Amino acid sequence: MTALTAPPKRPVRPQRPTRRPAEHRHGGDVLFAIINYTVFALLVVICAYPFYYLIINSISANDVSALGDVRLWPVGLHLDNYKEVFQLNGLPLAAAVSVARTVIGTVATVLASAFLGFMFTQKRMWARQFWYRFVIITMYFSAGLIPVFIIMKNLGLTNNFWVYVLPFIVQPFFIILVKTFVESMPESLQEAAELDGANIVQIFFRIYLPNMTPILATVAIFSAVAQWNSFQDTLIYITDQSLYTLQYLLYMFINQASSLAQAAQNAGGDLSGIVSAATSQTPTSIRMTVSVIVVLPIIFIYPLFQRFFVKGIMLGAVKG
Template sequence: MKKKKISLGDWIFNIFLGLFFTLFTLICIYPFYYLIINTISANDISANGQIMFLPKGIHFQNYIDVFKIPDLASAALVSLGRTVLGTIGAVLGAAYLGFMFTQQKMWARKFWYRFTIITMYFNAGLIPWYITMRNLHLTNNFLAYILPAIVQPFNIILVKTYMESISPALQEAAEIDGASVMKVFMKIMLPLAKPIMATIAIFAAVGQWNSFQDTLILMTKPALYTLQFLLYQYINQASSLAAMIKNGTVISTSSLATMQTPTSIRMTVSVVVILPILLVYPFFQKYFVKGIMIGSVKG
C-alpha cells in the first residue's frame, strides 16, 4: 500500500498542533504540580511565594500534621460512605426517573417532569430547607447526606435525553415478548445507559466528596463530621498560626521550615481533598466524554 505523502504545510500544522496541546496540557497540570511542590517545600520559603518550579527544603511534615488531626479516620469513613452511597443513590434515582419520563403511558408525565425541572430554578432558601430537614428528623442523621441527593433535575435531564436517543424499537420488541416496564429498565436501558450513568457518577461523587456545608448546618455530632468539614476547621486555624508567628511565639529559625503557615495548611488540605477524585476520574473518562456529548444534544 502506497503511503500518502505529507505536504510541508501539513507537517508544519501537525508540529504546531502537537506543541499547542503539549503546552495546554502543561498549563492544566501545573496548578496541581504547584500545590504539591509547595506542600513538600520549606514552609517559610513557600509562604513568601518563592516556590515556582522546583521544591526547596523538602519535608513531609505538612502531611504528617494533617494526618494527626483527631478523628480524621472516622471523618474519612463518613466522607467515603456518603460518596459511595450518595453516588449510587443519585445514579439510580436519575436513571429511573429519566427512564420513566420517556414513557408515554406514564400518568401526568409532562406535569411531573416540569414539576421536577422547575426546582432547578426556584428554591425556598436556606432557612426553610433547614426547617424541612429538621422536621424530617434529618439533623444529626447520616441519611441527610444521601436522601436529598437522589433526585437531581440536571441529572434527570441528561438521562432522559440519552434514553430518548436509544431506538424505541428495543423496548417495543421486549414488551411484545412480555417484558414489563421494570424489566425493560433493568435488562435493556440500564446496560445501554452506562456512559451517561458514568457521567452522573462523576458529578455526584465530586459533589458528595467536596461537600461540607450540609455538615456545617445539620450536624453537631463529631461522629458525623465529614473529612472536608474537619479539614475546613483545620484551615480556619491558619489565621491563628499566622498570628502566633507574627507575635514571635515561634522564635526558632530552624523550626520555621516545618512550622505550619496559612499557605502550607491551605495547599496541603487542597491536595488531600483533590487527590482521591483525581485517582478515580481516569477510570470514568471514556464514559464521561461520550455520555456528556450525547446527553447534551437535546433537552
C-alpha cells in the same frame, strides 16, 4: 440457442482515504501539525501545573513556601506537613464518613436519575409532562437557606447521616441527560421485551439500565465530585463531631492554622510555644497540603470513568 448474458457487475467499494506519507506532506501540513501539538502541549501544562504547584509547595520548606518562592521544583523536601495533617483527631472517622456519603450518595443519585429519566420517556405514564416540568422547575427556583433548614429539622435530618444523601438524590440536570440519552435508543428494544411479557420494571433493569453505561458514568462522575467536595451541608446541618466529613474537618484545621500563625506573628516572648508551632506549620503549607489530600482521590477515580465521559455527555445532551 440460449442468449449469453453478461455476469452481474460487482459493486465498486469506495476506497478508504489513505494517509499522506510524511515525505509527501506539504509544508503547510507540517506547520499545522507543529502548531497543533504546541497548542495542546501548552493546554496540558496550563491544566496540570496548578496540581503540580500544590504538590511541590506541600512538600517544600514551609518558610520558603510561605514567601511564594516555590514555583518549579521542591525546595527543602520534607513530608512533615502530611504527618501533621494525618495526626488530626477524628481524621479516620471523618474520612470514613466522606467515603460513605460519596459511595452511597452517588449510587442513589445514579439509580434515581436513571429510573426517572427512563420513566419520563414513557408515554403511558400518568401526567408525564406535568411531573417532568415539576421536577425541572426546581432547577430555577429555590426556597432559600432558612426554609430548607427548617424542613430538614422537621424531618429529623439534622445531625443525621442521611442529610448527606437524601436531599441530593433527585437532580434535574442528571434526569435531563438520562432522558435525552434514553430517547436516542431504539424503541424496538422495549417493544420486543413487551412482546416477551416483560413489565416496566424488568424492561428498565434488564434492557435499558445495562445499555446506559456511558451516561450513568457521566452522572456518577458529577455526583461523586459534588459529594466528595461538599462541606457546607456539614456546616449547616451537623453539630455532632462523629458526623463531620473530611472536607469540613480539614476546613476547620485550615482556619485554626491561620489563627495560630496570626497569633504567633502578634505575640511576644511569652508565647514561645505558639511561635515554635507556627514556624513548623504555616497557613500556606497547610492549605497546600489539605488541597492535595482533597483533590488526589478524585484525580485517581476520574480515569476509571473518563472513557465513558465524552460519549455519555454528548449522547445525553444532543437528541438525534
